[in-house]
Structures are given as C-alpha cells and as structure tokens.
Amino acid sequence: MTRATLLVPPLVLALAGCGGNQNTLNPAGHPERSITQLFWVMFGVAIVGFGLIMFLLFLGWVRREQPNLPGGRGERTAVQIVLGFGVALPIVLLIALFIWSDFFVMRSTAAPAKGSTALTIKVIGHQWWWEVRYGNSTAVTANEIHIPVGTRVGVVLTTVDVIHSFWVPELNRKVDTIPGTENRLLLIADHPGVYRGQCAEFCGLQHANMAVEVIAEPKPQFDAWLAHNARPAARGNTLFAQNCSGCHEIRGTPARADVGPDLTHFASRRTIAAVTLPNTPQNLREWLRDPQHVKPGNRMPNLELGNADWTALQRYVESLR
C-alpha cells in the first residue's frame, strides 16, 4: 500500500472510485501528482472553512437568548473583524487557488507540443473500444497502450463516431475525443505497472465497458513489444477471411477492415472487448459464440457457425501471438 492510500480516509476513497488500480488519488506520474495535491489542498481548505462557519453558527446558537444587537463597543468590534475576515479570506484564498491551478497545475498537466516527445501514439475512440496506433511504426493494437516507463509520451486523440473521453486517472486528466478534431494529452508513468483507464463521456449502451489499460514497462521490454507488434501475422485463415474480414484487420492477410479492432497480435493481449473480460480460452469461447450476450449492443454479430468451425476459428485467433 502506498503512502497516499494510507492517508486517504475510506469514505473519500469510496467517492474517488474505490482505490484498486483506477484511483484518482494514487498518482503514478507528475501530471497526476499535481492534480492530486491541488485536490487535497482544496479539500483541506473547504474543511477548515466549513468548520469555521459551523463554529460561528454554534456560537450564535449558544448565545441565542441574548439581544440581537451587540451592545458594547468590544462586541461590535468583534463582529466587524469577523465580517471583515468573511469577505477578505475567501477573496485571498480563491485568488491563490486560481493562480496555483491555472499557472502551475494546468501547466504541469498540459499536452506536449507537437513533435516534442520521442514517442507519439494515436488513440481513436470507437463505440466501444479504443484503437491504438504508434507513430513511426506499423504496430496497431486495441484497448491496450504500451509505453516506456519514465518517458514523456504524446497522445493524439480523436474519434470515428461520437464524443468519448480518454481518462487514465493515475496518469493525467481527462481529454475528450471529438469528431474531426485532434486533442493532445501527455502520458508519463514513473514506475512499471498497469494503469486502468475508462471512457469518461457517455457514448451509448456500452459506455461503461469502454475501458483501456496503459502498460508502462522498461524501455527494452517496450522496444521488443513494439517490434513484435509491428510484424504481420504468420498466416491467414479461410474461416476468418470468410466470416470476420468484413470488420477486422489481420496485417499480412487479406483481412483489412477497421470496424472492429486489429487482431494481428490478439492472443498477446490481456483482455477481450475493451477490458470487459480477461483474455482466457473460456472467455474467448463465450465472446466468439455470443458477443451480444457478453456486451449487448456492440457491433459484433453472432456468426452462428457450427461447432467444429467455432473451435477452428478460436484456435486460429489464439495462434495470433
């Protein structure tokens, strides 16, 4: 357990999304760290302000039997001081918080300028999954973004359909994907790990099942992953070509559509259907045979194949390492 997690009262943790690996208050990089600091200071200031108001109300209640207007000079001065503070304090605090958030937090979480990062990744929102493309590489993946640890990564965000919002709470703020527009985001992770993210803009029936994982790994491991994912698949498959090539791409084979995710290295991915299920043989079997049961409303139809064909198709997809 990290120091930050220990400090967080359980109620606040619950409000912030239950801890685990999608915790806004457990930053893993400097942009999110500055957001978290701002949150705790604003939260602390609000608590102190609330306590002060409650204390003054309590004083008023204790003295409720006494005459409304203060009689003595001393009491009048006390009221004037309290009123003065009541006006001055919020003004000073709000200006200080404004300066801090606008000039420091916004700057530290800001998107990198075009071409200023060694690595740029293009992330494209689809109902309901994320397409991920790597600049300077033919690697394409889905719902799984590998990045080298400790490196500033520029993310260019767009969408092919409706507005989505890309949000990995432990790494940085939310950024919307807007049709016809490219938005930018900085991703940086201090330690290796898997950081879960979530579409944060309601985008239809399966908005909740539109998650993403950012996998930060040491540079040599990342380079090996990228080189492997840039390669085409070893072989094609007739069943796949007949039934699936209208929607999916497998590089190096005739399947070249992009309605659904690129599946060239599907078997090496951790999850199925945008982090809806872990990528296990049993889950893959369920998903292939009845995708509408697993994720109702998604674009993948029930193909209604025979048992032998299902098994053969699954075996092929599982060979795509």
Ligand code: CUA
């Ligand atoms: Cu995509 Cu919500």
